Amino acid sequence: MKHIGVIGGGAWGTALAQVAAAGGPVTLWAREPEVVEGINRDHVNDAFLAGVPLNPAIRATGDLADLGACDAWLVVTPAQFLGRILAEAPTDAKRPLVLCSKGIEAGSLKLMSEVAADAAPGAPIAVVSGPTFAHEVAKGLPTAVTLACEDAAVAAKLADRLAQPTFRPYAADDVIGAEVGGAVKNVLAIACGAVVGRNLGENAKAALIARGFAEMLRFGLAKGADAATLGGLSGLGDLVLTCSSPKSRNMSLGMGLGEGRRAADLLAERKTVAEGAHTAPVLLAAARQLGVDMPITQAVVDLLDGADIDRVIGELLNRPLRAEAV
Ligand SMILES: NC(=O)c1ccc[n+]([C@@H]2O[C@H](COP(=O)([O-])OP(=O)(O)OC[C@H]3O[C@@H](n4cnc5c(N)ncnc54)[C@H](O)[C@@H]3O)[C@@H](O)[C@H]2O)c1
């Protein structure tokens, strides 16, 4: 496994290209011609990853057909576009697709692995997910991720190809667990941001993270995930990161909501993706279908729909008392 294709030239696709380029050839597909030109000519992605010099060996293209000779593809589009872009990508049933987007598809309620299986029938599917702010990874600051694939040999080959001294993949076989963690933590980070933006204090933030993790567990277990995966890098690890810093697009969106600003205005100001805003209503619909109670997710959906912040907080705190068990 030598030549890596990266599908998506946002912050995370570019950061992953930087990681992969340290170990061999990389071709990155980006939607925006200016991103392709910036990477090829100046070795920067000013649109989505400003301030990080990129490895000059990364070759960018605007034509998905140029990724046809790659040995594996990292798929890093926003979750809602993954199916459409994969349908046009030169994938086949032999070479792995490594899904790096975090979300659930609207309408179908499918996880990214289910969307990818429809678009590329038979292709080995892996997931890379964990605490990974793109800027930090691209600058070579250390982190560790879950690399999940049902085929242990494929997971080991991918881990070998992507591992770097500051990027440490841990192999796993629980694809669903790795996906659920990444999708759900974005929604919980919006809730956490709202707590911070409303100045509700550190205790409230910690309580929200713990009860949010209970929601992640409930939903994940109902989807067939392993609890150990949800308690690992792609679940709890990423939840802690994303609820810790306004560098998170999801947490900063929540902070704006906590300050009483309208979701529509906050989202209109952004060029970058806050996946939790797209995932929240889809996650709630998927949870209802499974009969899983997700009050924090419900609160995020209400806030995104324009509900009054103090009313939403009051409703969350005044639900009937219950046992702590998941
Ligand atoms: N940025 C991070 O730190 C980070 C880390 C881990 C995972 N992720 C995940 O990676 C995925 C991509 O996020 P990102 O941060 O790289 O994106 P980004 O916010 O940096 O960039 C936005 C991306 O959306 C694409 N886009 C916009 N409109 C589109 C359309 N109509 N069709 C197709 N693509 C369109 C742009 O081309 C660009 O690649 C998300 O699921 C995100 O949750 C991001």
Ligand SMILES: O=P(O)(O)OC[C@H](O)CO
């Ligand atoms: O900036 P966010 O909230 O999209 O989070 C980025 C990554 O998912 C963190 O692992």
